Amino acid sequence: MSSSLNIAVVGGGAAGFFAAISAKEHHPNAQVIIYEKSNKVLAKVKVSGGGRCNVTHACFDNKELSKFYPRGTNQLRKAFEQFNAQSTIDWFKKRGVTLETLPDNCIFPKSNSSQTIIDCFEFEAKRLGVRVQQQTPINDIHFENGRFVLKSLEQEIFADRVIYTTGGQPKVDSLRWAEKFGHTIVQPVPSLFTFNMPNEPIRSLMGIVVEPALVRVEKTKLEADGPLLVTHWGMSGPAILKLSAFGARILAENNYDFAVLVNWLHTKKEDVLRQDLDRVKETNADKKISNYNPFGLSSRLWEYLVEKSAISVDARWKEVTGKAFNKLVNTLLNDRYEVKGKTTFKEEFVTAGGISLDGVDFKTMESRHQPGLFFAGEVLDVDGVTGGFNFQAAWSTGWIAGKVPSRASGTVTSDE
Ligand SMILES: Cc1cc2nc3c(=O)[nH]c(=O)nc-3n(C[C@H](O)[C@H](O)[C@H](O)COP(=O)(O)OP(=O)(O)OC[C@H]3O[C@@H](n4cnc5c(N)ncnc54)[C@H](O)[C@@H]3O)c2cc1C
Numbered sequence: 001m002s003s004s005l006n007i008a009v010v011g012g013g014a015a016g017f018f019a020a021i022s023a024k025e026h027h028p029n030a031q032v033i034i035y036e037k038s039n040k041v042l043a044k045v046k047v048s049g050g051g052r053c054n055v056t057h058a059c060f061d062n063k064e065l066s067k068f069y070p071r072g073t074n075q076l077r078k079a080f081e082q083f084n085a086q087s088t089i090d091w092f093k094k095r096g097v098t099l100e101t102l103p104d105n106c107i108f109p110k111s112n113s114s115q116t117i118i119d120c121f122e123f124e125a126k127r128l129g130v131r132v133q134q135q136t137p138i139n140d141i142h143f144e145n146g147r148f149v150l151k152s153l154e155q156e157i158f159a160d161r162v163i164y165t166t167g168g169q170p171k172v173d174s175l176r177w178a179e180k181f182g183h184t185i186v187q188p189v190p191s192l193f194t195f196n197m198p199n200e201p202i203r204s205l206m207g208i209v210v211e212p213a214l215v216r217v218e219k220t221k222l223e224a225d226g227p228l229l230v231t232h233w234g235m236s237g238p239a240i241l242k243l244s245a246f247g248a249r250i251l252a253e254n255n256y257d258f259a260v261l262v263n264w265l266h267t268k269k270e271d272v273l274r275q276d277l278d279r280v281k282e283t284n285a286d287k288k289i290s291n292y293n294p295f296g297l298s299s300r301l302w303e304y305l306v307e308k309s310a311i312s313v314d315a316r317w318k319e320v321t322g323k324a325f326n327k328l329v330n331t332l333l334n335d336r337y338e339v340k341g342k343t344t345f346k347e348e349f350v351t352a353g354g355i356s357l358d359g360v361d362f363k364t365m366e367s368r369h370q371p372g373l374f375f376a377g378e379v380l381d382v383d384g385v386t387g388g389f390n391f392q393a394a395w396s397t398g399w400i401a402g403k404v405p406s407r408a409s410g411t412v413t414s415d416e
Helices: 015-028 042-050 062-066 071-080 083-093 115-130 173-180 201-203 238-246 248-253 269-283 299-309 322-333 389-403
Strands: 006-010 031-035 098-099 106-109 131-133 140-144 145-152 155-159 162-166 187-191 194-195 210-217 223-230 234-236 257-263 334-339 342-344 348-354 373-374
Touching: 006 015, 006 145, 006 155, 015 031, 015 042, 015 115, 031 071, 031 162, 062 071, 071 389, 083 098, 083 106, 106 115, 131 145, 131 269, 131 342, 131 389, 140 173, 145 162, 173 187, 173 348, 187 248, 194 334, 201 223, 201 234, 223 238, 234 334, 238 248, 269 322, 299 322, 322 334, 334 373
Parallel strands: 006 031, 006 162, 031 131, 162 373
Antiparallel strands: 098 106, 140 145, 145 155, 187 348, 194 234, 194 342, 210 223, 210 257, 223 234, 257 334
């Protein structure tokens, strides 16, 4: 047993605290110190989920859970074998935090306050003897004489193990040190955003929700379904956010200038719709098209789509023939909108990119290039859609990294 294992956790956010607590639990005699660059820890946890912190998602099948991550699907599936959504619920329950599942399967603390999660982490860290050193930005890391040397301002910090959890980085410069160890950095781009449509009149219908719709990005295979919300700047809602996450890289390459095709009737196919409309025409021939809206869309949206199909809302159903009929079918199933730019979703942004996953063993979260160096959280090229998935990735990878297996090389042996 050695009492001198020295574990440095870089970053005092969600993954950093989870990793530090896990490290101290797996290695009670180790010295675990969190180095945080700012004068505030857990800042994102505080503002998360609108101040309520959506801690995880009620999805208890690891394979299904991993599908909510546009980047990291296969790797996280491996990580979830060790720590998944149920583990999160159990972890908090064991520490006196009751969680509650909402109808959309998002899980929040019953207190409805992110402060509950922060209090829990700070209490646990203190109880276990994890030290937190704020205002200590770590700007460089290298390995020398069998130990890590962390550079912070004028200070040099020595450690046997490093768990690096600095979150999503908009710039790669802060990760240059990792390249020297052989890691590849995937260019960061934003994920989770809504679509700006400055030239589309549909914005006048702001507030309308269609549940569910299917949205595709023109000329790609990208598509997502779910509730779609029309906003005063364009489109938002789960379908759009999902599309922005799965398309984060392609949409960035297109400079956020692209077109989407909306199927307002979700997955309805053209032949079925044509039959539906023929039936509507037979049974409602003399009714005004504005008075008989057969698909349950809001009447404002229905009238908008009818007019977009160059049909008067005062026309009778029997008059919808030929070109007009075809146009209506096309508008309902393939309604095209030009997107020019993006808007952050409720300030909740996530970064796609970071430390490339091929350089990290997800069974241990250890670097494949440098034993003793571990990664967790959003600094990895891992990100999920909204719904508690990003924190789940932080908890899973943080917990595993904190196990700090004995394969890691260092000058002292682990106290396992
Ligand atoms: C407004 C908002 C709301 C969100 N809501 C949710 C939600 O409800 N549910 C969900 O699942 N996800 C949510 N997310 C995403 C989630 O917050 C992140 O995915 C998660 O915080 C990532 O954890 P992390 O520990 O990897 O990074 P962070 O939480 O960002 O922590 C990184 C820490 O490292 C510190 N740091 C950075 N560089 C250095 C350095 N060089 N040296 C020392 N310290 C450093 C930072 O100051 C920070 O404290 C939200 C994000 C935002 C922005």
